[in-house]
Amino acid sequence: MEYIGESSAIYYWRALGLIVSVLILYVVFEMQKKKMSRLSSANTHSSIVLLHKRHAGNPNYSSSTEICRIDGLRAEAFLYCVGVQAVYLSPGEHNIEVNAHWARHIRGKRFKEYEAGPHHLCVEVGHGELWSLEYFIPEKKFIFSRCNEKKMFKKSVV
Known part of the structure; x- marks a missing residue:
C-alpha cells in the first residue's frame, strides 16, 4: 500500500514541476513581447x-x-x-x-x-x-x- 502512495506523490511532483515550467515560459514570453514592442516603438x-x-x-x-x-x-x-x-x-x-x-x-x-x-x-x-x-x-x-x-x-x- 505504501508503494501506491509513493508513486502518486511522484506524479504530484511531476505535475507541480510542469506547472512551474509553464509559468516560467509564460513570464519569459511576456517579457520578450514587452521588449519587442518597446524596441519597435523607439526605432x-x-x-x-x-x-x-x-x-x-x-x-x-x-x-x-x-x-x-x-x-x-x-x-x-x-x-x-x-x-x-x-x-x-x-x-x-x-x-x-x-x-x-x-x-x-x-x-x-x-x-x-x-x-x-x-x-x-x-x-x-x-x-x-x-x-x-x-x-x-x-x-x-x-x-x-x-x-x-x-x-x-x-x-x-x-
Whole structure:
C-alpha cells in the first residue's frame, strides 16, 4: 500500500514541476513581447540587421553571428521571428563590433568550437532597410549585405 502512495506523490511532483515550467515560459514570453514592442516603438525609422544563417546547411558560413557594440554602446538584440535574432540600426554610418561562432566535427562524436572576432566594421544603412550579417569562413570575413524582402521569409504581424 505504501508503494501506491509513493508513486502518486511522484506524479504530484511531476505535475507541480510542469506547472512551474509553464509559468516560467509564460513570464519569459511576456517579457520578450514587452521588449519587442518597446524596441519597435523607439526605432520606427531604423533599419533591421538580421543575425541568422541564410545559407542553411552550407558549412562555409558560421552558424551564428552577433553584434556586440554599435558605436561603442552595447547592442540589444531582439527576436525578429522564430529562430532569427535582429538588431536595429538608425539611418547613417555606424561602427559595429561583431563576433561569429561555429562548430566543426573532428573525430568520433567530438566537436570543436570556433570563434571569429571581435572585428570592427564600418557600415552605412538607410531608412527602413533590411540587412543581413554573416561570416564567410574560408575567406575569414564578415559579409554585411542588403536583403531582398520579397525573396525572404515574411515577418508575421502579431
